[in-house]
Amino acid sequence: PLQIDISRYENLALEPQDDGVWIVTLNRPEKRNALNLDTIEELVDFFSVAPRAGVQAVVLAGAGDHFCAGLDLIEHHDADRSPADFMHVCLRWHEAFNKMEYGGVPVIAALQGAVVGGGLELASSAHIRIMDRTTYFALPEGQRGLFTGGGATIRVTDLVGKSRMIDMMLTGRVYQGQEACDLGMAQYFVEGSSFDKALELARKAAQNLPLTNFAICSAVSHMQNMSALDAAYAESVVAGVVNTQPDARARLAAFADKSAARVRPNS
Ligand code: 1HE
Structure with missing residues:
Protein backbone atom coordinates (compact mmCIF):
# COMPACT_ATOMS: atom_id res chain seq x y z
CA PRO A 1 0.00 0.00 0.00
CA LEU A 2 0.96 3.65 -0.49
CA GLN A 3 2.08 5.66 2.52
CA ILE A 4 0.36 8.84 3.69
CA ASP A 5 2.77 11.39 5.13
CA ILE A 6 0.67 13.02 7.84
CA SER A 7 3.25 15.72 8.46
CA ARG A 8 2.70 17.21 4.99
CA TYR A 9 -0.85 18.28 5.87
CA GLU A 10 -1.37 21.70 7.45
CA ASN A 11 -5.05 22.48 6.92
CA LEU A 12 -6.26 18.97 7.66
CA ALA A 13 -5.41 17.02 10.79
CA LEU A 14 -5.04 13.32 9.96
CA GLU A 15 -5.34 10.72 12.71
CA PRO A 16 -5.11 7.07 11.71
CA GLN A 17 -6.76 4.71 14.20
CA ASP A 18 -5.64 1.13 14.71
CA ASP A 19 -8.65 -0.41 12.91
CA GLY A 20 -8.10 1.28 9.54
CA VAL A 21 -10.39 4.22 10.34
CA TRP A 22 -8.86 7.62 9.68
CA ILE A 23 -10.13 10.78 11.34
CA VAL A 24 -9.73 13.69 8.91
CA THR A 25 -10.43 17.05 10.52
CA LEU A 26 -10.75 20.41 8.78
CA ASN A 27 -8.42 22.29 11.05
CA ARG A 28 -8.91 26.02 10.68
CA PRO A 29 -11.44 26.62 13.46
CA GLU A 30 -10.43 30.28 13.74
CA LYS A 31 -11.75 30.65 10.16
CA ARG A 32 -14.69 28.34 10.81
CA ASN A 33 -12.95 25.81 8.53
CA ALA A 34 -13.59 27.96 5.45
CA LEU A 35 -12.29 26.17 2.38
CA ASN A 36 -9.21 27.95 1.06
CA LEU A 37 -7.35 26.57 -1.95
CA ASP A 38 -4.74 24.84 0.22
CA LEU A 71 -15.72 28.98 0.30
CA ASP A 72 -13.01 31.12 1.91
CA LEU A 73 -14.67 34.43 1.06
CA ILE A 74 -11.68 36.49 2.23
CA GLU A 75 -9.25 34.59 0.00
CA HIS A 76 -11.73 34.88 -2.87
CA HIS A 77 -12.14 38.62 -2.27
CA ASP A 78 -8.40 39.25 -2.00
CA ALA A 79 -7.56 37.19 -5.09
CA ASP A 80 -10.04 39.18 -7.24
CA ARG A 81 -10.18 36.21 -9.59
CA SER A 82 -10.94 36.17 -13.30
CA PRO A 83 -13.77 33.93 -14.55
CA ALA A 84 -11.20 31.42 -15.80
CA ASP A 85 -9.36 31.49 -12.46
CA PHE A 86 -12.51 30.72 -10.55
CA MET A 87 -13.54 28.03 -12.99
CA HIS A 88 -10.24 26.32 -12.22
CA VAL A 89 -10.84 26.75 -8.48
CA CYS A 90 -14.19 24.98 -8.91
CA LEU A 91 -12.57 22.22 -10.94
CA ARG A 92 -10.22 21.54 -7.99
CA TRP A 93 -13.21 21.39 -5.64
CA HIS A 94 -14.83 18.88 -7.99
CA GLU A 95 -11.61 16.88 -8.11
CA ALA A 96 -11.59 16.67 -4.30
CA PHE A 97 -15.29 15.93 -3.86
CA ASN A 98 -15.41 13.41 -6.72
CA LYS A 99 -12.42 11.61 -5.21
CA MET A 100 -14.46 11.39 -2.00
CA GLU A 101 -17.74 10.26 -3.52
CA TYR A 102 -16.34 7.90 -6.16
CA GLY A 103 -13.12 6.81 -4.46
CA GLY A 104 -14.48 3.67 -2.84
CA VAL A 105 -13.59 4.50 0.79
CA PRO A 106 -16.60 5.13 3.06
CA VAL A 107 -16.65 8.76 4.24
CA ILE A 108 -18.78 9.52 7.30
CA ALA A 109 -19.26 13.23 7.99
CA ALA A 110 -19.66 14.41 11.59
CA LEU A 111 -21.60 17.66 11.33
CA GLN A 112 -21.94 20.37 13.97
CA GLY A 113 -22.83 24.04 13.80
CA ALA A 114 -22.72 25.66 10.35
CA VAL A 115 -22.74 23.37 7.32
CA VAL A 116 -23.17 26.14 4.79
CA GLY A 117 -22.38 26.94 1.19
CA GLY A 118 -19.35 24.95 0.15
CA GLY A 119 -19.48 23.27 3.57
CA LEU A 120 -22.76 21.68 2.53
CA GLU A 121 -21.24 20.76 -0.83
CA LEU A 122 -18.40 19.03 1.03
CA ALA A 123 -20.79 17.26 3.41
CA SER A 124 -22.99 16.10 0.55
CA SER A 125 -19.98 14.35 -0.99
CA ALA A 126 -19.75 12.08 2.05
CA HIS A 127 -21.57 8.74 2.07
CA ILE A 128 -23.13 9.16 5.51
CA ARG A 129 -23.93 12.42 7.31
CA ILE A 130 -24.59 12.68 11.05
CA MET A 131 -26.14 15.82 12.51
CA ASP A 132 -26.79 16.91 16.09
CA ARG A 133 -28.82 19.64 17.84
CA THR A 134 -26.31 22.35 16.83
CA THR A 135 -26.14 21.48 13.15
CA TYR A 136 -27.70 23.77 10.56
CA PHE A 137 -27.66 23.78 6.78
CA ALA A 138 -27.88 26.71 4.38
CA LEU A 139 -26.77 27.95 0.98
CA PRO A 140 -25.98 31.65 1.58
CA GLU A 141 -24.53 32.06 -1.92
CA GLY A 142 -27.57 33.99 -3.12
CA GLN A 143 -27.10 36.73 -0.53
CA ARG A 144 -23.36 36.95 -1.14
CA GLY A 145 -23.73 37.62 -4.87
CA LEU A 146 -22.43 34.16 -5.65
CA PHE A 147 -23.54 30.83 -7.04
CA THR A 148 -22.66 27.34 -5.90
CA GLY A 149 -19.53 26.00 -7.57
CA GLY A 150 -18.65 22.88 -5.64
CA GLY A 151 -21.35 20.52 -6.81
CA ALA A 152 -24.42 21.67 -4.86
CA THR A 153 -26.51 21.84 -8.02
CA ILE A 154 -25.94 18.10 -8.29
CA ARG A 155 -25.48 16.74 -4.77
CA VAL A 156 -27.68 19.01 -2.65
CA THR A 157 -30.40 18.67 -5.27
CA ASP A 158 -30.01 14.90 -4.98
CA LEU A 159 -30.47 15.13 -1.21
CA VAL A 160 -33.44 17.50 -0.92
CA GLY A 161 -34.80 18.00 -4.44
CA LYS A 162 -34.70 20.88 -6.89
CA SER A 163 -37.38 23.10 -5.38
CA ARG A 164 -35.93 23.09 -1.88
CA MET A 165 -32.43 23.67 -3.17
CA ILE A 166 -33.55 26.67 -5.24
CA ASP A 167 -35.50 28.07 -2.27
CA MET A 168 -32.41 27.74 -0.06
CA MET A 169 -30.36 29.73 -2.55
CA LEU A 170 -32.99 32.37 -3.28
CA THR A 171 -34.05 33.06 0.30
CA GLY A 172 -31.18 31.87 2.46
CA ARG A 173 -33.52 29.44 4.21
CA VAL A 174 -31.87 27.55 7.07
CA TYR A 175 -32.75 23.93 7.84
CA GLN A 176 -31.96 22.33 11.19
CA GLY A 177 -33.17 19.69 13.63
CA GLN A 178 -35.51 16.83 12.82
CA GLU A 179 -36.89 18.60 9.74
CA ALA A 180 -33.43 18.75 8.15
CA CYS A 181 -32.86 15.08 8.86
CA ASP A 182 -36.30 14.09 7.55
CA LEU A 183 -35.59 15.96 4.31
CA GLY A 184 -32.44 13.93 3.74
CA MET A 185 -29.71 16.41 4.70
CA ALA A 186 -28.39 13.71 7.05
CA GLN A 187 -29.17 10.06 7.68
CA TYR A 188 -28.73 10.35 11.47
CA PHE A 189 -29.81 12.99 13.99
CA VAL A 190 -28.22 12.29 17.36
CA GLU A 191 -28.81 13.69 20.85
CA GLY A 192 -25.14 13.45 21.77
CA SER A 193 -22.10 14.23 19.67
CA SER A 194 -22.19 13.71 15.93
CA PHE A 195 -18.50 12.84 16.08
CA ASP A 196 -18.98 9.88 18.44
CA LYS A 197 -21.73 8.46 16.25
CA ALA A 198 -19.62 8.98 13.11
CA LEU A 199 -16.70 7.12 14.65
CA GLU A 200 -18.99 4.28 15.72
CA LEU A 201 -20.41 3.93 12.21
CA ALA A 202 -16.99 4.24 10.55
CA ARG A 203 -15.72 1.40 12.75
CA LYS A 204 -18.72 -0.69 11.76
CA ALA A 205 -18.21 -0.01 8.04
CA ALA A 206 -14.48 -0.75 8.36
CA GLN A 207 -15.35 -4.33 9.33
CA ASN A 208 -16.76 -4.98 5.86
CA LEU A 209 -14.45 -6.36 3.20
CA PRO A 210 -12.59 -3.49 1.48
CA LEU A 211 -13.68 -4.61 -2.01
CA THR A 212 -17.31 -4.65 -0.86
CA ASN A 213 -16.97 -1.13 0.53
CA PHE A 214 -15.22 -0.05 -2.67
CA ALA A 215 -18.24 -1.20 -4.67
CA ILE A 216 -20.76 0.43 -2.33
CA CYS A 217 -18.86 3.73 -2.25
CA SER A 218 -18.15 4.03 -5.96
CA ALA A 219 -20.54 1.88 -7.98
CA VAL A 220 -23.80 3.30 -6.60
CA SER A 221 -22.69 6.84 -7.47
CA HIS A 222 -21.42 5.88 -10.92
CA MET A 223 -24.62 3.99 -11.68
CA GLN A 224 -26.71 7.04 -10.87
CA ASN A 225 -25.07 8.70 -13.86
CA MET A 226 -26.04 5.86 -16.21
CA SER A 227 -29.16 4.79 -18.01
CA ALA A 228 -31.06 2.03 -16.20
CA LEU A 229 -29.99 -0.44 -18.87
CA ASP A 230 -26.28 0.40 -18.52
CA ALA A 231 -26.55 0.54 -14.72
CA ALA A 232 -28.01 -2.95 -14.59
CA TYR A 233 -25.19 -4.20 -16.80
CA ALA A 234 -22.54 -2.45 -14.67
CA GLU A 235 -24.18 -3.81 -11.52
CA SER A 236 -23.88 -7.36 -12.80
CA VAL A 237 -20.20 -6.87 -13.58
CA VAL A 238 -19.47 -5.34 -10.16
CA ALA A 239 -21.44 -8.08 -8.40
CA GLY A 240 -19.58 -10.68 -10.44
CA VAL A 241 -16.28 -9.42 -9.06
CA VAL A 242 -17.38 -8.60 -5.51
CA ASN A 243 -19.65 -11.55 -4.80
CA THR A 244 -17.03 -14.10 -5.79
CA GLN A 245 -14.10 -12.55 -3.92
CA PRO A 246 -12.16 -15.22 -2.00
CA ASP A 247 -12.42 -13.24 1.26
CA ALA A 248 -16.22 -13.53 1.12
CA ARG A 249 -16.12 -17.33 1.32
CA ALA A 250 -15.46 -17.41 5.06
CA ARG A 251 -18.41 -15.09 5.66
CA LEU A 252 -20.69 -17.25 3.53
CA ALA A 253 -19.43 -20.38 5.29
CA ALA A 254 -20.25 -18.79 8.64
CA PHE A 255 -23.78 -18.17 7.47
CA ALA A 256 -24.08 -21.74 6.23
CA ASP A 257 -22.86 -23.26 9.50
CA LYS A 258 -25.11 -20.88 11.48
CA SER A 259 -22.26 -19.18 13.34
CA ALA A 260 -22.90 -15.81 11.63
CA ALA A 261 -25.22 -13.24 13.22
CA ARG A 262 -28.75 -13.16 11.83
CA VAL A 263 -30.53 -9.97 10.80
CA ARG A 264 -33.00 -9.08 13.56
CA PRO A 265 -35.25 -6.08 14.22
CA ASN A 266 -33.93 -3.45 16.64
CA SER A 267 -34.88 -4.24 20.20
C1 1HE B 1 -14.54 33.15 7.12
C2 1HE B 1 -15.65 32.50 6.55
C3 1HE B 1 -15.62 32.25 5.16
C4 1HE B 1 -16.01 32.71 8.66
N1 1HE B 1 -14.55 32.66 4.47
N2 1HE B 1 -13.50 33.54 6.38
N3 1HE B 1 -20.49 30.85 3.25
C5 1HE B 1 -20.93 31.82 4.01
O1 1HE B 1 -21.50 32.77 3.49
C6 1HE B 1 -20.70 31.68 5.49
C7 1HE B 1 -19.91 32.83 6.04
N4 1HE B 1 -19.67 32.65 7.47
C8 1HE B 1 -20.63 32.84 8.42
O2 1HE B 1 -21.81 33.05 8.14
C9 1HE B 1 -20.18 32.76 9.85
O3 1HE B 1 -18.80 33.05 9.89
C10 1HE B 1 -20.40 31.39 10.54
C11 1HE B 1 -21.90 31.16 10.71
C12 1HE B 1 -19.81 30.24 9.72
C13 1HE B 1 -19.70 31.40 11.91
O4 1HE B 1 -20.14 32.51 12.65
P1 1HE B 1 -19.30 33.04 13.90
O5 1HE B 1 -20.03 34.19 14.50
O6 1HE B 1 -18.93 31.89 14.77
O7 1HE B 1 -17.88 33.52 13.29
P2 1HE B 1 -17.48 34.90 12.55
O8 1HE B 1 -17.18 35.96 13.56
O9 1HE B 1 -18.43 35.25 11.47
O10 1HE B 1 -16.13 34.48 11.83
C14 1HE B 1 -14.98 34.11 12.58
C15 1HE B 1 -13.79 34.21 11.65
O11 1HE B 1 -13.94 33.27 10.59
C16 1HE B 1 -13.71 35.56 10.97
O12 1HE B 1 -12.33 35.81 10.73
P3 1HE B 1 -11.51 36.89 11.61
O13 1HE B 1 -10.13 36.82 10.98
O14 1HE B 1 -12.20 38.18 11.43
O15 1HE B 1 -11.54 36.36 13.03
C17 1HE B 1 -14.40 35.34 9.68
O16 1HE B 1 -13.99 36.22 8.65
C18 1HE B 1 -13.91 33.94 9.36
N5 1HE B 1 -14.81 33.28 8.42
N6 1HE B 1 -16.54 32.24 7.53
C19 1HE B 1 -13.53 33.27 5.09
N7 1HE B 1 -16.61 31.62 4.53
C20 1HE B 1 -17.12 26.85 -4.86
S1 1HE B 1 -18.35 27.98 -4.61
C21 1HE B 1 -18.83 27.82 -2.96
C22 1HE B 1 -19.71 28.97 -2.59
C23 1HE B 1 -19.68 29.25 -1.11
O17 1HE B 1 -19.28 28.46 -0.31
S2 1HE B 1 -20.20 30.81 -0.67
C24 1HE B 1 -19.71 30.95 1.04
C25 1HE B 1 -20.85 30.71 1.86
Whole structure:
Protein backbone atom coordinates (compact mmCIF):
# COMPACT_ATOMS: atom_id res chain seq x y z
CA PRO A 1 0.00 0.00 0.00
CA LEU A 2 0.96 3.65 -0.49
CA GLN A 3 2.08 5.66 2.52
CA ILE A 4 0.36 8.84 3.69
CA ASP A 5 2.77 11.39 5.13
CA ILE A 6 0.67 13.02 7.84
CA SER A 7 3.25 15.72 8.46
CA ARG A 8 2.70 17.21 4.99
CA TYR A 9 -0.85 18.28 5.87
CA GLU A 10 -1.37 21.70 7.45
CA ASN A 11 -5.05 22.48 6.92
CA LEU A 12 -6.26 18.97 7.66
CA ALA A 13 -5.41 17.02 10.79
CA LEU A 14 -5.04 13.32 9.96
CA GLU A 15 -5.34 10.72 12.71
CA PRO A 16 -5.11 7.07 11.71
CA GLN A 17 -6.76 4.71 14.20
CA ASP A 18 -5.64 1.13 14.71
CA ASP A 19 -8.65 -0.41 12.91
CA GLY A 20 -8.10 1.28 9.54
CA VAL A 21 -10.39 4.22 10.34
CA TRP A 22 -8.86 7.62 9.68
CA ILE A 23 -10.13 10.78 11.34
CA VAL A 24 -9.73 13.69 8.91
CA THR A 25 -10.43 17.05 10.52
CA LEU A 26 -10.75 20.41 8.78
CA ASN A 27 -8.42 22.29 11.05
CA ARG A 28 -8.91 26.02 10.68
CA PRO A 29 -11.44 26.62 13.46
CA GLU A 30 -10.43 30.28 13.74
CA LYS A 31 -11.75 30.65 10.16
CA ARG A 32 -14.69 28.34 10.81
CA ASN A 33 -12.95 25.81 8.53
CA ALA A 34 -13.59 27.96 5.45
CA LEU A 35 -12.29 26.17 2.38
CA ASN A 36 -9.21 27.95 1.06
CA LEU A 37 -7.35 26.57 -1.95
CA ASP A 38 -4.74 24.84 0.22
CA THR A 39 -7.41 22.88 2.10
CA ILE A 40 -8.95 21.74 -1.19
CA GLU A 41 -5.53 20.59 -2.44
CA GLU A 42 -5.01 18.59 0.76
CA LEU A 43 -8.42 16.95 0.31
CA VAL A 44 -7.45 16.07 -3.29
CA ASP A 45 -4.15 14.61 -2.07
CA PHE A 46 -5.62 12.60 0.77
CA PHE A 47 -8.62 11.17 -1.09
CA SER A 48 -6.46 10.37 -4.14
CA VAL A 49 -4.21 8.16 -2.06
CA ALA A 50 -6.60 6.83 0.62
CA PRO A 51 -8.12 4.01 -1.50
CA ARG A 52 -4.63 2.60 -2.13
CA ALA A 53 -3.22 3.25 1.35
CA GLY A 54 -5.32 0.81 3.33
CA VAL A 55 -7.73 3.45 4.62
CA GLN A 56 -10.89 1.46 5.46
CA ALA A 57 -13.17 4.33 6.41
CA VAL A 58 -12.92 8.06 7.06
CA VAL A 59 -14.56 10.23 9.68
CA LEU A 60 -14.66 13.72 8.18
CA ALA A 61 -14.95 16.31 10.94
CA GLY A 62 -14.50 20.03 11.50
CA ALA A 63 -12.53 21.49 14.41
CA GLY A 64 -14.41 23.86 16.72
CA ASP A 65 -18.09 24.74 16.86
CA HIS A 66 -18.75 24.68 13.10
CA PHE A 67 -18.21 21.98 10.51
CA CYS A 68 -17.47 24.32 7.61
CA ALA A 69 -18.29 27.89 6.52
CA GLY A 70 -17.87 27.13 2.81
CA LEU A 71 -15.72 28.98 0.30
CA ASP A 72 -13.01 31.12 1.91
CA LEU A 73 -14.67 34.43 1.06
CA ILE A 74 -11.68 36.49 2.23
CA GLU A 75 -9.25 34.59 0.00
CA HIS A 76 -11.73 34.88 -2.87
CA HIS A 77 -12.14 38.62 -2.27
CA ASP A 78 -8.40 39.25 -2.00
CA ALA A 79 -7.56 37.19 -5.09
CA ASP A 80 -10.04 39.18 -7.24
CA ARG A 81 -10.18 36.21 -9.59
CA SER A 82 -10.94 36.17 -13.30
CA PRO A 83 -13.77 33.93 -14.55
CA ALA A 84 -11.20 31.42 -15.80
CA ASP A 85 -9.36 31.49 -12.46
CA PHE A 86 -12.51 30.72 -10.55
CA MET A 87 -13.54 28.03 -12.99
CA HIS A 88 -10.24 26.32 -12.22
CA VAL A 89 -10.84 26.75 -8.48
CA CYS A 90 -14.19 24.98 -8.91
CA LEU A 91 -12.57 22.22 -10.94
CA ARG A 92 -10.22 21.54 -7.99
CA TRP A 93 -13.21 21.39 -5.64
CA HIS A 94 -14.83 18.88 -7.99
CA GLU A 95 -11.61 16.88 -8.11
CA ALA A 96 -11.59 16.67 -4.30
CA PHE A 97 -15.29 15.93 -3.86
CA ASN A 98 -15.41 13.41 -6.72
CA LYS A 99 -12.42 11.61 -5.21
CA MET A 100 -14.46 11.39 -2.00
CA GLU A 101 -17.74 10.26 -3.52
CA TYR A 102 -16.34 7.90 -6.16
CA GLY A 103 -13.12 6.81 -4.46
CA GLY A 104 -14.48 3.67 -2.84
CA VAL A 105 -13.59 4.50 0.79
CA PRO A 106 -16.60 5.13 3.06
CA VAL A 107 -16.65 8.76 4.24
CA ILE A 108 -18.78 9.52 7.30
CA ALA A 109 -19.26 13.23 7.99
CA ALA A 110 -19.66 14.41 11.59
CA LEU A 111 -21.60 17.66 11.33
CA GLN A 112 -21.94 20.37 13.97
CA GLY A 113 -22.83 24.04 13.80
CA ALA A 114 -22.72 25.66 10.35
CA VAL A 115 -22.74 23.37 7.32
CA VAL A 116 -23.17 26.14 4.79
CA GLY A 117 -22.38 26.94 1.19
CA GLY A 118 -19.35 24.95 0.15
CA GLY A 119 -19.48 23.27 3.57
CA LEU A 120 -22.76 21.68 2.53
CA GLU A 121 -21.24 20.76 -0.83
CA LEU A 122 -18.40 19.03 1.03
CA ALA A 123 -20.79 17.26 3.41
CA SER A 124 -22.99 16.10 0.55
CA SER A 125 -19.98 14.35 -0.99
CA ALA A 126 -19.75 12.08 2.05
CA HIS A 127 -21.57 8.74 2.07
CA ILE A 128 -23.13 9.16 5.51
CA ARG A 129 -23.93 12.42 7.31
CA ILE A 130 -24.59 12.68 11.05
CA MET A 131 -26.14 15.82 12.51
CA ASP A 132 -26.79 16.91 16.09
CA ARG A 133 -28.82 19.64 17.84
CA THR A 134 -26.31 22.35 16.83
CA THR A 135 -26.14 21.48 13.15
CA TYR A 136 -27.70 23.77 10.56
CA PHE A 137 -27.66 23.78 6.78
CA ALA A 138 -27.88 26.71 4.38
CA LEU A 139 -26.77 27.95 0.98
CA PRO A 140 -25.98 31.65 1.58
CA GLU A 141 -24.53 32.06 -1.92
CA GLY A 142 -27.57 33.99 -3.12
CA GLN A 143 -27.10 36.73 -0.53
CA ARG A 144 -23.36 36.95 -1.14
CA GLY A 145 -23.73 37.62 -4.87
CA LEU A 146 -22.43 34.16 -5.65
CA PHE A 147 -23.54 30.83 -7.04
CA THR A 148 -22.66 27.34 -5.90
CA GLY A 149 -19.53 26.00 -7.57
CA GLY A 150 -18.65 22.88 -5.64
CA GLY A 151 -21.35 20.52 -6.81
CA ALA A 152 -24.42 21.67 -4.86
CA THR A 153 -26.51 21.84 -8.02
CA ILE A 154 -25.94 18.10 -8.29
CA ARG A 155 -25.48 16.74 -4.77
CA VAL A 156 -27.68 19.01 -2.65
CA THR A 157 -30.40 18.67 -5.27
CA ASP A 158 -30.01 14.90 -4.98
CA LEU A 159 -30.47 15.13 -1.21
CA VAL A 160 -33.44 17.50 -0.92
CA GLY A 161 -34.80 18.00 -4.44
CA LYS A 162 -34.70 20.88 -6.89
CA SER A 163 -37.38 23.10 -5.38
CA ARG A 164 -35.93 23.09 -1.88
CA MET A 165 -32.43 23.67 -3.17
CA ILE A 166 -33.55 26.67 -5.24
CA ASP A 167 -35.50 28.07 -2.27
CA MET A 168 -32.41 27.74 -0.06
CA MET A 169 -30.36 29.73 -2.55
CA LEU A 170 -32.99 32.37 -3.28
CA THR A 171 -34.05 33.06 0.30
CA GLY A 172 -31.18 31.87 2.46
CA ARG A 173 -33.52 29.44 4.21
CA VAL A 174 -31.87 27.55 7.07
CA TYR A 175 -32.75 23.93 7.84
CA GLN A 176 -31.96 22.33 11.19
CA GLY A 177 -33.17 19.69 13.63
CA GLN A 178 -35.51 16.83 12.82
CA GLU A 179 -36.89 18.60 9.74
CA ALA A 180 -33.43 18.75 8.15
CA CYS A 181 -32.86 15.08 8.86
CA ASP A 182 -36.30 14.09 7.55
CA LEU A 183 -35.59 15.96 4.31
CA GLY A 184 -32.44 13.93 3.74
CA MET A 185 -29.71 16.41 4.70
CA ALA A 186 -28.39 13.71 7.05
CA GLN A 187 -29.17 10.06 7.68
CA TYR A 188 -28.73 10.35 11.47
CA PHE A 189 -29.81 12.99 13.99
CA VAL A 190 -28.22 12.29 17.36
CA GLU A 191 -28.81 13.69 20.85
CA GLY A 192 -25.14 13.45 21.77
CA SER A 193 -22.10 14.23 19.67
CA SER A 194 -22.19 13.71 15.93
CA PHE A 195 -18.50 12.84 16.08
CA ASP A 196 -18.98 9.88 18.44
CA LYS A 197 -21.73 8.46 16.25
CA ALA A 198 -19.62 8.98 13.11
CA LEU A 199 -16.70 7.12 14.65
CA GLU A 200 -18.99 4.28 15.72
CA LEU A 201 -20.41 3.93 12.21
CA ALA A 202 -16.99 4.24 10.55
CA ARG A 203 -15.72 1.40 12.75
CA LYS A 204 -18.72 -0.69 11.76
CA ALA A 205 -18.21 -0.01 8.04
CA ALA A 206 -14.48 -0.75 8.36
CA GLN A 207 -15.35 -4.33 9.33
CA ASN A 208 -16.76 -4.98 5.86
CA LEU A 209 -14.45 -6.36 3.20
CA PRO A 210 -12.59 -3.49 1.48
CA LEU A 211 -13.68 -4.61 -2.01
CA THR A 212 -17.31 -4.65 -0.86
CA ASN A 213 -16.97 -1.13 0.53
CA PHE A 214 -15.22 -0.05 -2.67
CA ALA A 215 -18.24 -1.20 -4.67
CA ILE A 216 -20.76 0.43 -2.33
CA CYS A 217 -18.86 3.73 -2.25
CA SER A 218 -18.15 4.03 -5.96
CA ALA A 219 -20.54 1.88 -7.98
CA VAL A 220 -23.80 3.30 -6.60
CA SER A 221 -22.69 6.84 -7.47
CA HIS A 222 -21.42 5.88 -10.92
CA MET A 223 -24.62 3.99 -11.68
CA GLN A 224 -26.71 7.04 -10.87
CA ASN A 225 -25.07 8.70 -13.86
CA MET A 226 -26.04 5.86 -16.21
CA SER A 227 -29.16 4.79 -18.01
CA ALA A 228 -31.06 2.03 -16.20
CA LEU A 229 -29.99 -0.44 -18.87
CA ASP A 230 -26.28 0.40 -18.52
CA ALA A 231 -26.55 0.54 -14.72
CA ALA A 232 -28.01 -2.95 -14.59
CA TYR A 233 -25.19 -4.20 -16.80
CA ALA A 234 -22.54 -2.45 -14.67
CA GLU A 235 -24.18 -3.81 -11.52
CA SER A 236 -23.88 -7.36 -12.80
CA VAL A 237 -20.20 -6.87 -13.58
CA VAL A 238 -19.47 -5.34 -10.16
CA ALA A 239 -21.44 -8.08 -8.40
CA GLY A 240 -19.58 -10.68 -10.44
CA VAL A 241 -16.28 -9.42 -9.06
CA VAL A 242 -17.38 -8.60 -5.51
CA ASN A 243 -19.65 -11.55 -4.80
CA THR A 244 -17.03 -14.10 -5.79
CA GLN A 245 -14.10 -12.55 -3.92
CA PRO A 246 -12.16 -15.22 -2.00
CA ASP A 247 -12.42 -13.24 1.26
CA ALA A 248 -16.22 -13.53 1.12
CA ARG A 249 -16.12 -17.33 1.32
CA ALA A 250 -15.46 -17.41 5.06
CA ARG A 251 -18.41 -15.09 5.66
CA LEU A 252 -20.69 -17.25 3.53
CA ALA A 253 -19.43 -20.38 5.29
CA ALA A 254 -20.25 -18.79 8.64
CA PHE A 255 -23.78 -18.17 7.47
CA ALA A 256 -24.08 -21.74 6.23
CA ASP A 257 -22.86 -23.26 9.50
CA LYS A 258 -25.11 -20.88 11.48
CA SER A 259 -22.26 -19.18 13.34
CA ALA A 260 -22.90 -15.81 11.63
CA ALA A 261 -25.22 -13.24 13.22
CA ARG A 262 -28.75 -13.16 11.83
CA VAL A 263 -30.53 -9.97 10.80
CA ARG A 264 -33.00 -9.08 13.56
CA PRO A 265 -35.25 -6.08 14.22
CA ASN A 266 -33.93 -3.45 16.64
CA SER A 267 -34.88 -4.24 20.20
C1 1HE B 1 -14.54 33.15 7.12
C2 1HE B 1 -15.65 32.50 6.55
C3 1HE B 1 -15.62 32.25 5.16
C4 1HE B 1 -16.01 32.71 8.66
N1 1HE B 1 -14.55 32.66 4.47
N2 1HE B 1 -13.50 33.54 6.38
N3 1HE B 1 -20.49 30.85 3.25
C5 1HE B 1 -20.93 31.82 4.01
O1 1HE B 1 -21.50 32.77 3.49
C6 1HE B 1 -20.70 31.68 5.49
C7 1HE B 1 -19.91 32.83 6.04
N4 1HE B 1 -19.67 32.65 7.47
C8 1HE B 1 -20.63 32.84 8.42
O2 1HE B 1 -21.81 33.05 8.14
C9 1HE B 1 -20.18 32.76 9.85
O3 1HE B 1 -18.80 33.05 9.89
C10 1HE B 1 -20.40 31.39 10.54
C11 1HE B 1 -21.90 31.16 10.71
C12 1HE B 1 -19.81 30.24 9.72
C13 1HE B 1 -19.70 31.40 11.91
O4 1HE B 1 -20.14 32.51 12.65
P1 1HE B 1 -19.30 33.04 13.90
O5 1HE B 1 -20.03 34.19 14.50
O6 1HE B 1 -18.93 31.89 14.77
O7 1HE B 1 -17.88 33.52 13.29
P2 1HE B 1 -17.48 34.90 12.55
O8 1HE B 1 -17.18 35.96 13.56
O9 1HE B 1 -18.43 35.25 11.47
O10 1HE B 1 -16.13 34.48 11.83
C14 1HE B 1 -14.98 34.11 12.58
C15 1HE B 1 -13.79 34.21 11.65
O11 1HE B 1 -13.94 33.27 10.59
C16 1HE B 1 -13.71 35.56 10.97
O12 1HE B 1 -12.33 35.81 10.73
P3 1HE B 1 -11.51 36.89 11.61
O13 1HE B 1 -10.13 36.82 10.98
O14 1HE B 1 -12.20 38.18 11.43
O15 1HE B 1 -11.54 36.36 13.03
C17 1HE B 1 -14.40 35.34 9.68
O16 1HE B 1 -13.99 36.22 8.65
C18 1HE B 1 -13.91 33.94 9.36
N5 1HE B 1 -14.81 33.28 8.42
N6 1HE B 1 -16.54 32.24 7.53
C19 1HE B 1 -13.53 33.27 5.09
N7 1HE B 1 -16.61 31.62 4.53
C20 1HE B 1 -17.12 26.85 -4.86
S1 1HE B 1 -18.35 27.98 -4.61
C21 1HE B 1 -18.83 27.82 -2.96
C22 1HE B 1 -19.71 28.97 -2.59
C23 1HE B 1 -19.68 29.25 -1.11
O17 1HE B 1 -19.28 28.46 -0.31
S2 1HE B 1 -20.20 30.81 -0.67
C24 1HE B 1 -19.71 30.95 1.04
C25 1HE B 1 -20.85 30.71 1.86
